[in-house]
Amino acid sequence: MTMLDRIRQLPACRFGNFLGWHTMTYRDETAWYGDFQDLDKDKTLPEDYVVPELMRGGDYAGTTIERANHRAFLKLYGHLPGVHNVAGGFGMFATALSIKWLLDNPELAECILDTLEALNEYPVIDDEELSEYESELAREGWDTWARHDYCVGLKKKFGNIEVTDDDAYELFNRIATRIGIDWEADGNDMSIDVDKVVNATSVDDFCTTTTR
Numbered sequence: 001m002t003m004l005d006r007i008r009q010l011p012a013c014r015f016g017n018f019l020g021w022h023t024m025t026y027r028d029e030t031a032w033y034g035d036f037q038d039l040d041k042d043k044t045l046p047e048d049y050v051v052p053e054l055m056r057g058g059d060y061a062g063t064t065i066e067r068a069n070h071r072a073f074l075k076l077y078g079h080l081p082g083v084h085n086v087a088g089g090f091g092m093f094a095t096a097l098s099i100k101w102l103l104d105n106p107e108l109a110e111c112i113l114d115t116l117e118a119l120n121e122y123p124v125i126d127d128e129e130l131s132e133y134e135s136e137l138a139r140e141g142w143d144t145w146a147r148h149d150y151c152v153g154l155k156k157k158f159g160n161i162e163v164t165d166d167d168a169y170e171l172f173n174r175i176a177t178r179i180g181i182d183w184e185a186d187g188n189d190m191s192i193d194v195d196k197v198v199n200a201t202s203v204d205d206f207c208t209t210t211t212r
Helices: 003-008 064-077 099-104 106-118 127-158 165-178 194-200 203-210
Strands: 013-018 030-032 036-038 049-052 083-088 092-098 184-186 189-191
Touching: 003 099, 003 106, 049 099, 064 083, 064 092, 064 106, 064 127, 092 099, 099 106, 127 165, 127 189, 127 194, 127 203, 165 194, 165 203
Parallel strands: 030 083
Antiparallel strands: 013 036, 013 049, 049 092, 083 092, 184 189
């Protein structure tokens, strides 16, 4: 099997030619997703590009897995001139690989193709990267909405109480752990049932936290 045939048989990949106003030659360039025109993989030529599906998503598409894969892949190969970061509207992200560059650099191409082909057996490039990314999203979710919802819930349950951000965070995590719930991937974000944590929080839990 030739390298081009192997590339054409990559699982879960789109193939396209680049219609942008410039040619991507520098590794720090970010291409625009709309500049890629879909092609039939059997008609793919060396001057075209591979866009792996499991490293593509956006605000309204994909899951935490695609974003973590995108990050992990760029950490591994983003310094190479044939690997291009791709952006688009509504938070679109992807990675485009120059087929010509892959053909011209067979040793590096072998490593990249091994990584992509492995996704057919297991959809995550790096479990640690996925865990780190989901932890970042969970903390962001706490800062942007969960802390507010939890504190409002506590005030409704216990009256006009005051709790610091640090105390609320410690208490929330302790109660969530005790009742066996955690942040879960929800599409391309993370969610948790704040109401369950509020309902499980007792006066003793609250007093124990605030008197430390």
